[in-house]
């Protein structure tokens with residue numbers, strides 16, 4: 001009994017230390033995730049574990065970032081319905097219902113809008129939708145992004161935004177707008193990172209505006225290679241990545 005009582009604080013202290021170490025690792029892991037996504041878009045995901053040992057590399061899974069197609073409308077719907085109340089408010093401007101989301105997905109024009117997502121085992125876990133505005137040249141677009149709460153903070157929002165900007169550029173869009181709530185600090189940061197100008201629009205909303213240059217061989221190749229790799233990865237299946245993110249974080 002005495003031994004048990006003595007050992008309890010020790011194990012608690014060990015747990016706290018492990019948690020502190022994991023917390024300290026998180027930003028690095030997130031940056032690695034975004035970097036690896038932009039290079040290959042071909043890894044996979046595992047659930048984050050609070051007490052994973054950084055010194056012991058292991059296989060982890062990462063999502064594939066790729067185009068989402070009309071046949072995946074149901075996966076898209078399930079993904080948006082998994083957003084909690086706060087995220088729905090940030091994504092749609094108000095805490096919308098599942099029925100609203102159902103109608104929203106039904107109204108996606110799959111042949112005009114560009115839908116991309118981070119897919120894990122066939123389930124969409126994060127998404128970006130780029131919608132062309134009107135038909136006149138120069139073409140403009142509006143974009144929106146959503147990352148499910150368990151996947152947030154690992155660079156997916158940034159990666160999806162970056163890819164939508166490249167895709168928009170390759171479609172000769174001159175400007176892309178993203179509307180978000182004033183309190184959405186993460187979106188400010190993402191806009192700032194990719195050269196967006198943020199204008200306060202109304203009381204509660206701000207508009208991030210991205211001015212795009214003409215496409216280049218490099219931007220077209222980047223998009224084609226990303227899609228090709230993602231397709232390859234989807235067909236080949238899960239490829240374990242040994243030790244890339246030793247603490248088991250999600251990555252693109």
Ligand SMILES: CC(C)(COP(=O)(O)OP(=O)(O)OC[C@H]1O[C@@H](n2cnc3c(N)ncnc32)[C@H](O)[C@@H]1OP(=O)(O)O)[C@@H](O)C(=O)NCCC(=O)NCCS
Pocket residue numbers: 030086087088090091143144145146147148151152153154155156157158159178179180184185186187189190193
């Ligand atoms: C906004 C959202 C897309 C961000 O996705 P994410 O994958 O969590 O974002 P990232 O991991 O790429 O992080 C983006 C940046 O925000 C920063 N950030 C994280 N938390 C932050 C906070 N509380 N305050 C300020 N910046 C923060 C990160 O450090 C990162 O910047 P860095 O790369 O320079 O370090 C996601 O939180 C989300 O889906 N929210 C709900 C829906 C929504 O808000 N959609 C946007 C409407 S268009």
